[in-house]
Amino acid sequence: MGFLSASRIAEKWGVSERSVRNYCAQGRVPGAFLTGKTWNIPEDAAKPGRLKSRMGKASPLLERLRDEKASRVSGGIYHKVQVELTYNSNRIEGSRLSLDQTRLIFETLSFGIEGEPVRVDDIVETANHFRAIDYVLDNAESPITQGMIKDLHGILKSSTSDASKDWFAVGDYKRVPNEVDGRETTSPEEVAGEIERLLKSYGTSLRQDIDDIVDFHVAFERIHPFQDGNGRVGRLVMFKECLRCGVVPFIIYDDMKALYYRGLKEWDREKGYLTDTCLAAQDRFKAMLDYFRISY
Numbered sequence: 001m002g003f004l005s006a007s008r009i010a011e012k013w014g015v016s017e018r019s020v021r022n023y024c025a026q027g028r029v030p031g032a033f034l035t036g037k038t039w040n041i042p043e044d045a046a047k048p049g050r051l052k053s054r055m056g057k058a059s060p061l062l063e064r065l066r067d068e069k070a071s072r073v074s075g076g077i078y079h080k081v082q083v084e085l086t087y088n089s090n091r092i093e094g095s096r097l098s099l100d101q102t103r104l105i106f107e108t109l110s111f112g113i114e115g116e117p118v119r120v121d122d123i124v125e126t127a128n129h130f131r132a133i134d135y136v137l138d139n140a141e142s143p144i145t146q147g148m149i150k151d152l153h154g155i156l157k158s159s160t161s162d163a164s165k166d167w168f169a170v171g172d173y174k175r176v177p178n179e180v181d182g183r184e185t186t187s188p189e190e191v192a193g194e195i196e197r198l199l200k201s202y203g204t205s206l207r208q209d210i211d212d213i214v215d216f217h218v219a220f221e222r223i224h225p226f227q228d229g230n231g232r233v234g235r236l237v238m239f240k241e242c243l244r245c246g247v248v249p250f251i252i253y254d255d256m257k258a259l260y261y262r263g264l265k266e267w268d269r270e271k272g273y274l275t276d277t278c279l280a281a282q283d284r285f286k287a288m289l290d291y292f293r294i295s296y
Contacts, residue, residue, distance in 0.1 A: 003040040013047040015211070016272030018279045023048050058141065060295050062243050065137055074107070077292045082106055084251055085239065086129040089232045091254040095122045102126055121160050128156050129232065136236055140243040143204040146195055152233045153226050162228060174227040181265055185224035194223050208245045213238055214278050218267045248289070248296045250281035 006024070010017040024032040024039045028048040032041045058066070061077070068078035087095075087102040096118060097105075105111055105126050111118075132155045139148060154171025162168045169175055173191040177184075186194045202208075202216050220234045235252060242249035252260050256277055263274025289296050 002043040004043045006039045006041065009041045009045065010272070015047070016275040016279075018272065018276040019211070022279065059243065059246050061249075061289065062137070062140055064292075064294055069134060069137055077288070077294060079106070080288060080292075081251075082130055082133055085133060085235075086126055088251055088253045089235050090122070090125060090129060092252065092257050092260070093229075093231055095119075095125070097122050097126060106130055121162075124160050125156060128158055128160075131155050132232075132236055133239075136240040136243070140240055142244075144199060144202070144237060144241065146192070146199070149195065149225070149233065149237065152236055153229055156229050156232055168227050173225045176227060178224060178227065180221065180224050180230070181261065183222070183265075185222065191223060191225045195220075195225055198223065206245055208241065208247070210242070210247050210278060210282070211275065213241045213245070213247065214275060216241070218264060218274065221264055248282050248286055250278055250285045252277070252281055253284070256281060 004012070006020040007017050010020045013020065020029075020041070021039060023029050024034075024041065029041055029045050031045065032039055034040070064076075065078050065081065067073075068076045073079065083099070083103045083106055086106070087097070087099050090097065090102075096116070101111065101118075105123065109127075111123055132152050135152060135155055142148070150171050150173075157163060157168075157170045160170075163170045167175055173195075174188050177187055179185060198216070198219050202212070217234050217238050220237065221230060224230050226233065239249045239251075241247075259273070259277045263277050266273050286296065
């Protein structure tokens with residue numbers, strides 16, 4: 001019997017090399033073994049099936065997040081997720097707030113100015129993003145709907161300067177065509193239908209895995225249903241879907257921004273760019289779960 005490298009198997013299975021290495025490390029590829037840091041995989045190995053999700057029971061992470069949210073525990077995983085997810089997701093979209101400023105807003109509902117002036121919208125959208133995460137936790141086990149997507153946008157953009165613009169629809173789909181990274185997006189008239197088709201193709205199964213969730217995210221961002229806030233809403237939906245399906249969630253950190261954008265742009269040619277970025281982000285989140293002693 002011959003053996004192939006992880007990169008060759010990745011081509012054969014149509015997944016990223018990182019996914020293949022994860023399958024092997026989890027013991028899900030019979031006969032695979034390491035030589036140094038290189039996986040040797042039987043050439044006739046079959047791609048592992050999806051792991052079964054927990055059915056009818058919230059994950060230990062979701063239970064902890066909800067418990068700490070209800071009791072307003074300081075310094076726990078809920079606190080950490082609120083600050084880290086909000087800071088990084090807003091920062092990717094151009095917020096100038098520091099991590100410490102973001103933390104201060106969450107902890108004290110106050111703000112300290114350090115150095116250069118800060119945009120009011122950055123402060124408002126930070127407070128709004130905290131509420132959007134709470135909405136995600138409250139609705140984590142429900143399937144995605146158009147109403148839920150619009151609710152997240154409405155929470156995020158409420159009371160911002162955009163909300164005062166006649167042509168800007170807060171909590172509703174865009175009215176004016178827009179582009180992302182030079183790419184044309186779905187026209188305003190077709191957004192509702194495209195989102196509905198996306199939701200139907202994605203389905204409501206609890207067996208969605210990280211590949212399905214990332215694939216949904218790419219399709220959502222290419223539709224670009226809102227005038228602004230698409231990236232943040234999309235990343236909140238990814239986090240929610242991970243919680244719903246029993247997948248370890250992840251935060252796209254600001255230092256991953258270039259890799260994240262490259263992955264979105266190159267998805268059709270090489271899915272591994274974005275998948276590997278998300279898996280690396282997932283590894284960081286697992287380290288956070290290990291610290292707080294939460295099983296996954």
